[in-house]
Amino acid sequence: MTADASDTADPARPPLPAGAAPAGSRAAAARRGGRRHAGRPTMKDVAAQAGVGLKTVSRVVNGEAGVSSDTERRVQEAITSLGFRRNDSARVLRKGTTASVGLVLEDLADPFYSPLSRAVEEVARAHGALLINGSSAEDPEREQELALALCARRVDGLVIVPASDDHRYLAPEIAAGVATVFVDRPPGRIAADLVLSDNFEGARTGVAHLIAHGHRRIGFIGDRPGIHTAKERLRGYRAAMAEAGLPVADAWVAPGSTDSDRVRADAARMLDGTDGTEPVTAFFSGNNRVTVTLVRELAAPERRDRPVALVGFDDFELADLLSPPVTVVAQDPADLGRSAAELLFRRLDGADDEPRTVSRPTALIARGSGEIPPGD
């Protein structure tokens, strides 16, 4: 029959073709160890070395009771002498649970999402789980690819900041028992746990703040309207204006990409009133990237003489050190991540009730830029 367990086909390959990832290291390991099969030591090897049974090694490794201290010592010695480390893949296969959770978000390096990710990691750690994460780059297809790859690895749970608006592809996974929680944006065409900031109310409050300081013509520059948060914030802007009885000119509302050229162009248009509409005296910006671009535009020398008020959605580092310091509607991304992870582990601990939605409040932080009076 097959060559004995000692060797899994190793047709000597001195000129390694690039492509076989494990081949090189495996070959190296083979040269080095020369033991039974070219891999790492297994419990079987440890058992042989210690002169005990396989299961006894398993018991020692897992700290189970029922092993005499003498046997345990022998096994421990064999373990350290062989450099054994349990193969968790096999364990996972046997136990059916991976003690790991997946996180799919837009961009791990975004200062808004990185604390969120860290918070999820922290909660996972507290539950003895590892975190696997991937960035979707706001690409629905990539989100799906990532999420399904994580499911194939049998993560116990999934935290998702959606880039797509249709998550029916997850239905079989959820049905099969993968706990799933959405954060920051709701899932599409599927029911699941959800953690959101109160985007509508936050935006309403921020715009009302500008109105309270005397502004009547306020520009809104936001993210692409397909994104849930962008939509909600725009809704909040309109609500605040309506509540104050103020009209909203079409020219004052500019959703779109967060590309800085786009944002600057729209801002300039609103400030200069090029299209016959009266110029705005204040901006409400839909997220931190837009805010930063606006700060740059407003700080330009040619804009200095006519100060424009600004309230931004999302806090950011050093906002308090700019001149003027930037007034923001702050979310707490770490709190969002923590809440989502806690919801997730609640499911993993067996909660089986209806999907729930958690809404987290935002906080208006007045620092200066939002309290500038209208210049007209």
Add this chain to the structure above:
Amino acid sequence: MTADASDTADPARPPLPAGAAPAGSRAAAARRGGRRHAGRPTMKDVAAQAGVGLKTVSRVVNGEAGVSSDTERRVQEAITSLGFRRNDSARVLRKGTTASVGLVLEDLADPFYSPLSRAVEEVARAHGALLINGSSAEDPEREQELALALCARRVDGLVIVPASDDHRYLAPEIAAGVATVFVDRPPGRIAADLVLSDNFEGARTGVAHLIAHGHRRIGFIGDRPGIHTAKERLRGYRAAMAEAGLPVADAWVAPGSTDSDRVRADAARMLDGTDGTEPVTAFFSGNNRVTVTLVRELAAPERRDRPVALVGFDDFELADLLSPPVTVVAQDPADLGRSAAELLFRRLDGADDEPRTVSRPTALIARGSGEIPPGD
């Protein structure tokens, strides 16, 4: 390698109602679950449903040749009807390779490390691998715990930003074939691939810049001296001073925690010359957290009358919008991460030569704060 996992992902769902009633699919799952053991369907289940052999299903799932198109169709139908997804744990166990890499760093949410992490993820993705990452919180024990947990999961490779100064615990893992690359700081008591910024040269250049603008009394506030980068930057500071023939008073050198109270206290001490030493006219700060704290301290109203120059190690967002804009010695964290990941996959592709060290240059970015002349 994992790319084909997504092939099976397409749920092409003719039988599902467009309305996507989750209850419906759940019920379907329950019916299905009534099968063997209430778990997820396996290839065996698919084989039974399609009326083919187990291996044939495997072939279809992996896109292997040698399956007639009719059989393939039957198998695909069974797959979607059962909601089957390959169990990668079993695959990993069988194949011995996980197509995943681990990343251990200090803090995923740190604006310096998050682009690094993202860059590693991007390279991993290009090689079809997932990224598992963990934050060590600058705790050596936690670093070890994390790194070994990742090894137990048989990640193919490991990228580490060390928190510890002794990595002998990794020797058995590396010997067993886990490719390992260190970034930002060198490994301790072990040889391995390494990617570093040229901290010494960067600091020397930054301090020389201040000297060139007329400063003779320059304070250094840095990170804890146990950290390699902190040590190197301090060495660069001393070298620049020595090259200019300038003495360095003990009171001007303050390594320590990045805690803002500590930093402010040391800064205040140096500025006021409380201990008989002449006050400094400029600061060189050892990292971005220190820089930000210094900016805050120098911007305090009572300091306004005597401008102090500042050059910081590490760039940070909005540095150009502060007043004055902050001159920095910039590293490129994404570049560090990318280089490290490339080194890693070079190993995974079979490279078996001596460990190599890659040094990346830094760039001085003059923005204003470093060009302020001495005020005495």
Add this chain to the structure above:
DNA sequence: ACGTGATCTGACAACGTTGTCCAGACCGCT
């Protein structure tokens, strides 16, 4: 001496996948 538990230990069968190997079926050719 003899059960009688209590304690310790190991054989064995999963877990779900993939690699090996062999057996038919079917083809075109002599």
Add this chain to the structure above:
DNA sequence: AGCGGTCTGGACAACGTTGTCAGATCACGT
């Protein structure tokens, strides 16, 4: 019809771990 070859398809044994269960061993009370 016989022969060699190419396609298909499936049986079976790994991969390394853990759960089950039953066998050994031992101390102890009768």
